[in-house]
Amino acid sequence: MKRLPLYLYALALVLAIAAAGRYFYERPLDFNSISFTAPCATPIAYTIGTIDPRFHLTKAELLTKLAAASALWNTAAGKTVLAYLPDDPHAMPVNFVYDARQQTVTLGQKIDSTEASQNGERTQLRSLQQSYLAAQQAYADAIANFNAASEQYAQEVQQSNAGGGADSQTYARLQAEQVRLKGQQTQLQTQGDTLASQAAELKSRIAAFNASVSQINQIVNTFNTSVGGDFEEGQYVEDTSGKRHIDIYAYKNQSELLHSLAHEFGHSLGLSHNENPVSIMFPYNKDGVKLSEDDIAALKVACKLP
Ligand SMILES: [Zn+2]
Numbered sequence: 001m002k003r004l005p006l007y008l009y010a011l012a013l014v015l016a017i018a019a020a021g022r023y024f025y026e027r028p029l030d031f032n033s034i035s036f037t038a039p040c041a042t043p044i045a046y047t048i049g050t051i052d053p054r055f056h057l058t059k060a061e062l063l064t065k066l067a068a069a070s071a072l073w074n075t076a077a078g079k080t081v082l083a084y085l086p087d088d089p090h091a092m093p094v095n096f097v098y099d100a101r102q103q104t105v106t107l108g109q110k111i112d113s114t115e116a117s118q119n120g121e122r123t124q125l126r127s128l129q130q131s132y133l134a135a136q137q138a139y140a141d142a143i144a145n146f147n148a149a150s151e152q153y154a155q156e157v158q159q160s161n162a163g164g165g166a167d168s169q170t171y172a173r174l175q176a177e178q179v180r181l182k183g184q185q186t187q188l189q190t191q192g193d194t195l196a197s198q199a200a201e202l203k204s205r206i207a208a209f210n211a212s213v214s215q216i217n218q219i220v221n222t223f224n225t226s227v228g229g230d231f232e233e234g235q236y237v238e239d240t241s242g243k244r245h246i247d248i249y250a251y252k253n254q255s256e257l258l259h260s261l262a263h264e265f266g267h268s269l270g271l272s273h274n275e276n277p278v279s280i281m282f283p284y285n286k287d288g289v290k291l292s293e294d295d296i297a298a299l300k301v302a303c304k305l306p
Helices: 059-077 100-160 168-227 252-267 293-302
Strands: 044-051 082-084 091-096 232-236 244-248
Touching: 044 059, 044 100, 044 244, 044 252, 059 082, 059 252, 059 293, 091 252, 168 293, 232 252, 244 252, 252 293
Parallel strands: 044 082, 044 091, 091 244
Antiparallel strands: 232 244
């Protein structure tokens, strides 16, 4: 009786976990000069300056964000302290200056989205691998049972032949067993082929996945070594003649954009940084979109509000 080979597909699921390369662009102490005009006596007029097209930011989108950022301060002040006045020749322009900082953010977004899709693929591969391993185990058990039955059959045939042949009843039983074993063998061979092709497919998916993880790890490394440091998201500048402008350099999402605008507006109103981590004026917070108690207290001092 021919023995069936026992197919065993060793499958190594090598999951390199993408290094948690977190880019963060904290805000170093930025320039905040002494205001030469009476604080909040008249609203600070602002307008849209130059928007580098690489930000893909439309004027309408920016206007909405500027309105929301100025509304935070206007509401807290109980009066208009910041006003969009595009026709005012002295209006403070808000510019969007594109450089390596926004490029970095874009690269970071690519890393984030790739990681997200890789996490999905990783989960799926793990579950496929588990199903495969269960099927492989069931197959190995079936092979073992088959081999034991084959062994039993061979021994019975041998004993029967050694004893001068089987009686008709034993002969019929052994014949039936042989037919059953042959049928089972065919079935197991088909099952083995199916498992082999499943394993090949899974292996190639895992290889592709590992290649993509290795690729994103390289991008993360490049990212961390080249631009991993802190940088300013924006800056409020006021020169000695009182001429002022805001430059925005980088933002990762809409709430960071709103935050940066509100933060630089805060400087334009004469506010410095404060140490409350949830403050708009906290130097390192980048996604808060609400004024903290400390921001409001500082505004009241700066604007001499009751
Ligand atoms: Zn600042």
